[in-house]
Amino acid sequence: MAGRNISVSEASRPKLPRHAKLKFDETRQVWVILAPERVLAPDEIAVEVLQLCDGERSVAEMVDQLAAKYAAPREAISTDVIAMLQDLADKGFLNEAREKTP
């Protein structure tokens, strides 16, 4: 059950699971998330956040990066990023990177 049913926090290091692929669809000229029996269409900001979800970077680091880029209050960004990622996680489209074995 590793990595599933995650509660997203600033310490999380989320990544898309194998069955959820973020990809730019050339035909429709739009970003999509491909998942079992589903095609999702994330907006530009969601895409930007998801591209940072590599299982290495923590949510805190993502928020720092976005706050700097958009010169926006860190707290507001943190709230929004966590809410968006939690929503994806609850639907099964986001995992936490497995703990590295020592």
Next chain:
Amino acid sequence: MSDILAEGKTTAAPDDGLAVLEQRRSTATSYGIPLAVLAELTHRCPLQCPYCSNPVELDRSGSELTTEEWKKVMTELVELGVLQIHFSGGEPTARKDLVELVQHADDVGLYTNLITSAVLLTKEKLAALADAGLCHVQISFQGNEPVVADRVAGLKNSHEKKIQAARWTRELDLPLTVNAVMHRQNLHQLSDIIQMAVDLDADRLEVANVQYYGWALKNRAALMPTIAQIEETSRIVEEAQARLKGVLAIDYVVPDYYALRPKKCMGGWGRQFFNISPAGKVLPCHAAESITGLQFESVRSNHSIAWIWQNSDAFNRYRGTGWMPEPCKSCEFREVDYGGCRCQAFALTGDAGNTDPACTLSPMHEKIFKLAETEAAANNNRFLYRNFAGGTLETEGDHGA
């Protein structure tokens, strides 16, 4: 920024991404670019499930598309804008070239899903499929234990093999959907099936009531649930969905005969999906061949798949809303459900252009509701097993195996 992200939350994971995709479509047409294709690689299958979704007239192995033909098909699909391919059957792992086909799908950029009974899988075969780029595995289960499950499948030891294959799937870190087709003779196991899916570490469970076309229509009397079962099923599913949020996603397909509104079958005829039969026919859905009077083009014809999707009579006949008679024509839900299912309308009314009788607005609705109640109450449990010989009736104690 904050507002944009809040919007991102709602649009990042809608239930139907197509609505968003369609808004961005460049050409204003009544249909879009197909999202996904069901590739029925073969109709051969070691199982004999009485509700099989294949047509009663099965394609023989000699007529199946070759490896090279399937590869060419997949390349064409990508050019058309298809994003996902579901390898199905029959039993797709009965094809010796499955790994090669998955590899090609991955090479051309398709999201790959394997829809399998799993009884022919070995751990080595699964590992080879994973290495070839397989994104997801869906395994069908007929029950939560061998007595019911093996009888429904018409194959001894099938349940045990499925459990083993599901474990290998997760050991290889492949995502797993458990598909449970439900009917009168296994609905009592639903709670246990949900627990089985959790124990197997599945990501997703499809609780799919049988849809009555083809083989299932022939077996309707043996499969139709009672109203009491359906009420209990809805209760169990809702409770489990809430309890297992974030652990197991549960999709629920309600039974048409007891529905109030028809399902948006295939997302609308010729709108998002299509099916390719083992012999290469391009079909609006897997049951479309049950509608007599429609001609289906083949990938072996001189036409491209794009041409068939856009121009063939079979796809255009029930596309959009222009074909609709009343009560669909003036119905406020006509673009919500697109009139329901054409195959069901044909099977129950004799005309695929009628309103799906699953809808309360259909003049046939009351009749099929009563029919379902009557058949369920009669409790005739004998199966007609699916095979190439037109079906074999279950005999006392043979469990079909």
